[in-house]
Amino acid sequence: MxxxxxxxxxxxxxxxxxxxxxxxxxxxxxxxxxxxxxxxxxxxxxxxxxxxxxxSDVAPNHHPDDDDLLVFYIEAEQEYNELNQRIQSKGFQPMKPANPYWKANGTTYVDPDGFHVVISIRK
Incomplete structure (x- = not known):
């Protein structure tokens, strides 16, 4: 699949x-x-x-919710830290997630369309 x-x-x-x-x-x-x-x-x-x-010629009609997440799991802490540094160096800043689990277990960003993306360290 x-x-x-x-x-x-x-x-x-x-x-x-x-x-x-x-x-x-x-x-x-x-x-x-x-x-x-x-x-x-x-x-x-x-x-x-x-x-x-x-x-297409039809504009999207997005209604992203703070709990609509795309989560990327990173297994190594060094890779997790380097990825967050690179993201922030490109001008994207972390934001506070709605779910406290993601604050404790990752870093949340907002993509250009307004959807939340979490970079999570796999534990």
Missing amino acids: KLRVARHTNDFTPLIEFYCGALGLEQLGKFSNHDGYDGIFLGKEGEDWHLEFTK
Whole structure:
């Protein structure tokens, strides 16, 4: 089984800057004018998951909630610290999560579309 998380957006550029430039994902592919949609695939080569972002002439109608989370688990503490430093060096600042569990077990950021992303140290 493979996992694809898909979401509609207005602009790929800030998402690529956040997910690739700050979080360290890779752009795995893209498509243009597929039944009126353009899209990009972001993830890690060789993994069984990726994020898909699409855009079209229809604007997204997002209603992100503070508990709608995309969680990335990092296994090594050094990698966790380095990733958070890189994210913050790109101008993305941590924010207080709604759920106190994530404050104790990770760092929460907001992506350019307003969705919360948690970087969690796997314990």
